[in-house]
Each structure stands twice: as C-alpha cells, then as structure tokens.
Amino acid sequence: MKLSATDLSWSIGGNTLLQSISFEVANGEFFGIVGPNGSGKTTLMSLLSGIRKPQVGSVTLDGQPLSKIGRRDVARNIALVEQQAETGERLTARQAVELGRTPHLGAYSPWTQEDTETVNRALRNVDMDHLAERYWHTLSGGERQRLHIARALAQEPKVLLLDEPTNHLDIGHQIDLLDLVGKLDLTVVTALHDLNHAALFCDRIALMQNGSLVALGKPSEVLTVDCIREVFGVEAEVEPIGQGSCNIRFVPRSRIHHARESRFRAAS
Numbered sequence: 001m002k003l004s005a006t007d008l009s010w011s012i013g014g015n016t017l018l019q020s021i022s023f024e025v026a027n028g029e030f031f032g033i034v035g036p037n038g039s040g041k042t043t044l045m046s047l048l049s050g051i052r053k054p055q056v057g058s059v060t061l062d063g064q065p066l067s068k069i070g071r072r073d074v075a076r077n078i079a080l081v082e083q084q085a086e087t088g089e090r091l092t093a094r095q096a097v098e099l100g101r102t103p104h105l106g107a108y109s110p111w112t113q114e115d116t117e118t119v120n121r122a123l124r125n126v127d128m129d130h131l132a133e134r135y136w137h138t139l140s141g142g143e144r145q146r147l148h149i150a151r152a153l154a155q156e157p158k159v160l161l162l163d164e165p166t167n168h169l170d171i172g173h174q175i176d177l178l179d180l181v182g183k184l185d186l187t188v189v190t191a192l193h194d195l196n197h198a199a200l201f202c203d204r205i206a207l208m209q210n211g212s213l214v215a216l217g218k219p220s221e222v223l224t225v226d227c228i229r230e231v232f233g234v235e236a237e238v239e240p241i242g243q244g245s246c247n248i249r250f251v252p253r254s255r256i257h258h259a260r261e262s263r264f265r266a267a268s
C-alpha cells in the first residue's frame with residue numbers, strides 16, 4: 001500500500017513542530033526517518049498513523065485521505081509501534097499481542113483458530129513465544145518492546161509504522177528485528193537513531209531537522225559527510241558499499257584535534 005504525505009504542517013502553542021513535509025512511500029518500501037532529538041520524527045509518525053490530524057496538508061493511503069477512512073479501516077491497514085507505549089493492565093505477553101487482532105474482530109467475526117495462529121506467528125517472529133504466558137510486568141524493557149512489535153504484526157497491517165523500534169533491544173535483537181521487518185511484504189516507515197542501521201536496511205531515508213525535511217533519497221545520497229556534520233554536528237567517514245547503502249564511522253571531535261596535533265608535532 002502506498003503512503004503519501006503532502007505538505008504536512010503541525011504547530012502547538014505557537015511552536016511549529018512540522019513544516020511542509022511531503023514524500024511518498026511506495027508499496028513494499030522500507031523507508032527510514034532520521035534526525036536529531038526533537039527534529040519532529042515522532043510528531044510526523046503520529047500524523048502518518050492518523051493519531052493526530054494534520055492542521056495543514058494530508059496523509060493518503062493508496063490515494064485516499066486518512067480523514068476519509070473510518071478508524072477501524074485505518075487500524076486494519078496501519079499499525080503503529082510507539083516509542084514509549086506502556087500498558088498498565090495485568091496482561092500476559094500473549095494477551096498483549098492478542099490485542100493486535102482487535103480491528104479484525106466484531107460481532108460477526110469472533111476469535112478463531114486463525115487468530116490464534118496469527119498471534120503465535122507474531123510471537124515466534126520476535127522470539128517471544130517461550131515467554132508467552134509471562135505477565136507483562138515481569139518482562140524486561142527489550143522483551144516488552146518485542147511484544148509491542150508482535151502486537152503490531154498480529155494486526156496484519158499493510159503499513160507498519162515504527163518509532164525507534166530498536167530502543168531497549170540488544171544488538172542481536174536489533175538486527176533480527178530490522179531484518180524481519182524488511183522481509184515482510186509490508187510498507188514500512190521507521191524512525192531510527194542508528195544511522196548505520198538506517199543505511200543497512202532502508203531503501204530510502206528522509207532526514208529531518210527542526211521540523212523540516214532536509215534530505216530524501218537512498219542512504220548513500222542522504223548520509224553524506226557534509227549532511228551528518230551539518231545536521232548532527234558530528235564528524236564522520238562514509239564509505240559507500242553499493243546498492244545505495246553505506247558504512248559510517250563516527251569520529252569524536254577530541255580525536256580529530258588529537259590527530260591534527262600529532263601531525264603538527266611530527267612535522268615540526
């Protein structure tokens with residue numbers, strides 16, 4: 001399913017959080033949103049998911065404005081994993097994932113064996129099937145995060161929106177999760193902080209700064225030395241590795257100064 005943002009703006013209390021954002025995410029694309037803290041990634045996600053309504057502009061799903069699609073149909077098509085989602089309920093891991101089936105259930109479509117299988121598959125996909133009967137409050141931050149993803153997978157959406165999905169996960173589960181999500185037959189939009197992960201997994205990247213979209217393209221087109229310096233204030237070496245991807249090596253400022261001084265001492 002194609003997801004489009006056209007001229008999106010959003011303000012609160014006189015502060016402009018998003019300004020004139022436009023892009024299209026193709027069916028099946030893995031699309032990353034990167035940018036420093038406070039650049040507007042979460043705000044953008046909330047508009048793309050329909051949680052917030054744009055004050056200016058529109059979000060469309062296969063050309064149809066979200067505002068014209070009923071809440072239930074939006075939930076059947078779009079799943080959002082929020083950055084700080086919590087549940088205060090006394091639920092087991094399995095019950096938390098079963099909530100993902102809610103948009104598909106109704107008076108004439110009760111729970112079936114197929115729903116159970118969908119939930120089992122989602123639990124297996126995030127490596128949480130062995131903890132399915134554990135209570136939520138007994139699980140670690142990373143295990144809970146994996147369940148949030150499983151709940152979204154159980155929803156069987158066409159578009160998966162992830163706001164920093166690798167938070168709390170160890171490196172093995174970070175890579176497994178992005179790999180899994182990339183292989184699903186879904187349109188994926190994910191906010192990511194790790195630029196190397198964005199470069200490795202995303203087909204294209206949108207770079208945000210102060211509520212504006214400042215670059216859009218393949219990872220190696222967006223994550224250039226100049227762009228990383230300008231937007232993140234960090235020095236880096238970038239090595240293109242083909243197919244629009246790249247490896248980034250960050251260089252702390254103190255080491256740059258140190259290297260320059262060493263060269264100076266060697267020359268004098």
Ligand SMILES: Nc1ncnc2c1ncn2[C@@H]1O[C@H](COP(=O)(O)OP(=O)(O)OP(=O)(O)O)[C@@H](O)[C@H]1O
Pocket residue numbers: 012013015017035036037038039040041042043044
């Ligand atoms: N309800 C609100 N009222 C006022 N300011 C807000 C509100 N929500 C967010 N902001 C501000 O808007 C800016 C963008 O926030 P947002 O959460 O979208 O950024 P982000 O890119 O997701 O940041 P992070 O990487 O830290 O998660 C921030 O400066 C934030 O403080």
